Amino acid sequence: MKKRLILFAASAVIITALIPGTANAQTPLPAAVTVLDCGRLLDVRTGKIERDQRIVIEGERIVAVGASQQTEAPAQSLHIDLRQVTCLPGLLDMHTHLADSDGTGNYSAAGPLQLSGAEVAFRSIPHARATLAAGFTTVRDVGTFRAFTDVALRDAIDKGIVDGPRIVPAGAYVTISGGAGAITGLAPDIVLPLDLRFGQADGADQVRQRVREIIRHGAGVIKVLATGAVLTLHSQPGAQEFSYDELRAAVEEAGKAGLKVACHAHGAAGAKDAIRAGVASIEHGSFLDDEALRMMKERGTFLVADLYDDEVILQRAGKSPDEYIEKEKIAGQSQIRVTQRALAMGVRIAFGTDAAVIPHGDNGKQFAVYVKYGFTPIKAIQTATIEAADLLGWADRVGAVEKGKFADIIAVRENPLENIATLEHMAFVMKGGKVYRNETR
């Protein structure tokens, strides 16, 4: 994660064929073609490792994938030699907070008040870079206290100003007054400026209005908080906050704009109202009961299981408020049991780390945690590829190495089905046909 990113350079590749005299000033040059020769390629749908595969990339898209001998490399293509490593699609993390803390555990209630929007934005740049260098080429960023810094980060990345993953940003937390997504612990006469309480809403009408505003300012997903939280002062994770009507209003307004809703919920009652209201995913889900899991299975609601952050939070005993540690001891253990139950019942699970709680760039450490608690290696990888792509509604563009999809491709030194921890150290990272990291040479 701390290793320097290596920018794409022509010297990094071998130009295989140069055909002179075919282009002149009047003829536009053909689109740049890059060819990856992969010693091994993991098919994330079947869990099979295919040997000696070739991926042909034009611009930012994959145009062909197949056995090296049968897949022609066009003239004037740039070859990248990945014969010593295992390639797989770029990873997806469905629960990050890039425009938030740096993961070192500064949970002061007043923390968000000490930084201007510009400071938050600049500080998010290394977070985005570390996430991409860790092989996560797409993230769903589910909230920032300073509204729309995540939207600004997405736009800066899309324009090529900043290196980072594709971002689907929430813009602001939609939360009740004093709720799990609010800045709490302040004296009652303190009135926050609008962009530190942009998504605060009480009653279905206010929820509609706030969701409309958040969409108007560029959000790609709506984040609602249906119950209390572990890392919010004076908040009880099991307690319901938004009512069914409020949650339904959020889902309806988001749906009109083609957006999905991600719902923070620890307690079962709040989660069930959110599932009935039609949210796309339950985040955390620490105290879900079997009824809630059955409802999720029936409706295809995803569980976004952030299991690795438990040990990270507990390591901060003595540094974080005692209230957080006490709540995490109960919620963390319960969340492991609920996730195992969800896995056994066939509830769809998507990979999410709550990065910001863990250091940005450590996202890949969660794979080994998933496997420790009973996921097969391929199942763990699917939560961060094809499953997450489905949750985003982006199955047509990310999550697999297939013709027509973005050329978001990573490589690791070992076979991840044999050693899942190899996903913690990227040898190669490409996003949209551009190489951001290459340590295979």
Ligand SMILES: [Zn+2]
């Ligand atoms: Zn979170």
